[in-house]
Amino acid sequence: MAASGWQRIFVVFGMLSFIWVVAYVIMGVSRPEDDPHITTEERSFIIRNRTVDPETHRRQSSRAELDTHAMNWRVLLTSRPAWAIYVAHMCYNYSWYILLGWIPQYFNQALDLDLTKKGGFAAALPYMCGYTGTLLFGRLGDLLVTRGFRELHVRQTMNAFSFLGCAFFLFSLRLAKSAPVAIALLCMTLFTSRAAMAGYWVNMIDVAPNHAAHVMGVSNTFGTIPGIIGNVVTGAILDATGSWDLVFAIAALVLVFGAAFFHCNASDKSIYAQPGSSYGEGYSSTSTASSSFTSSPSYGLSLSSSELRDEEASLLENPM
Numbered sequence: 001m002a003a004s005g006w007q008r009i010f011v012v013f014g015m016l017s018f019i020w021v022v023a024y025v026i027m028g029v030s031r032p033e034d035d036p037h038i039t040t041e042e043r044s045f046i047i048r049n050r051t052v053d054p055e056t057h058r059r060q061s062s063r064a065e066l067d068t069h070a071m072n073w074r075v076l077l078t079s080r081p082a083w084a085i086y087v088a089h090m091c092y093n094y095s096w097y098i099l100l101g102w103i104p105q106y107f108n109q110a111l112d113l114d115l116t117k118k119g120g121f122a123a124a125l126p127y128m129c130g131y132t133g134t135l136l137f138g139r140l141g142d143l144l145v146t147r148g149f150r151e152l153h154v155r156q157t158m159n160a161f162s163f164l165g166c167a168f169f170l171f172s173l174r175l176a177k178s179a180p181v182a183i184a185l186l187c188m189t190l191f192t193s194r195a196a197m198a199g200y201w202v203n204m205i206d207v208a209p210n211h212a213a214h215v216m217g218v219s220n221t222f223g224t225i226p227g228i229i230g231n232v233v234t235g236a237i238l239d240a241t242g243s244w245d246l247v248f249a250i251a252a253l254v255l256v257f258g259a260a261f262f263h264c265n266a267s268d269k270s271i272y273a274q275p276g277s278s279y280g281e282g283y284s285s286t287s288t289a290s291s292s293f294t295s296s297p298s299y300g301l302s303l304s305s306s307e308l309r310d311e312e313a314s315l316l317e318n319p320m
Helices: 006-027 040-050 054-066 073-078 080-110 120-146 151-175 179-198 200-207 212-223 225-240 244-265 285-289 305-317
Strands: none
Touching: 073 080, 073 212, 080 120, 080 151, 080 179, 080 200, 080 212, 080 225, 080 244, 120 151, 120 179, 151 179, 151 200, 151 244, 179 200, 200 212, 212 225, 225 244
């Protein structure tokens, strides 16, 4: 495809995205009960197997009930738990955009390997490791929550593992003297970085169950800033010093800062339901973070296993 012009690459993938959006708008539904395209057997199977354990269901339902407020931009832009997500997103994207934009040049300049002529699989391998990490760490995060670990501490732990692991392997790139070693380090960088999917990414749903899309929109907007700054800073460093060591060291420091900021300010409660969650209103993340790792917050709503079974039976008997 590249042989016929780089423009065609963007056109093809842009058209595929457009086709997907149209198909999703036409066919997408929120619940299996509302999907006219699946069989009764498939619908029944999904309903029977989708319900999590009663304790997790209780936490999720209670958060959604507490989060009945209308979308509030002031809360969205002043809440410390929300800013924990925004800052983590920006710090993560700083290194992510550097990897996307500068790794081919790094291989060419530092390791004398032209990825456009040879080493295509080598260039793809780190991203394959990242894909594997996304699947693995997502499962691991869910497993820890299901086993009774508090969601806040799971998010903090997974996020810290992601950011600090990524920082370690990025910083170690300065020691790589051969392409195989550099590729191995990049594979570990992308693999560990995806633990953030079970960290700040999913925390958007924790802090705004009914407004997670707005949190994601704001976070993703802020997340584009390091894409601009990181590329400019990296280009300036290489022009002035030619040092890839400094490029990777700065990226590692940004990740360490992001890990610390998220750990100190994150929450697993709705930013709309908790008073004093904004800057200057007395919100304290320390008291939240210092509680027992396995303790669960009380939301005042209980749903027993028998009630869950009755609810599922009703849905199975009366499919939409």
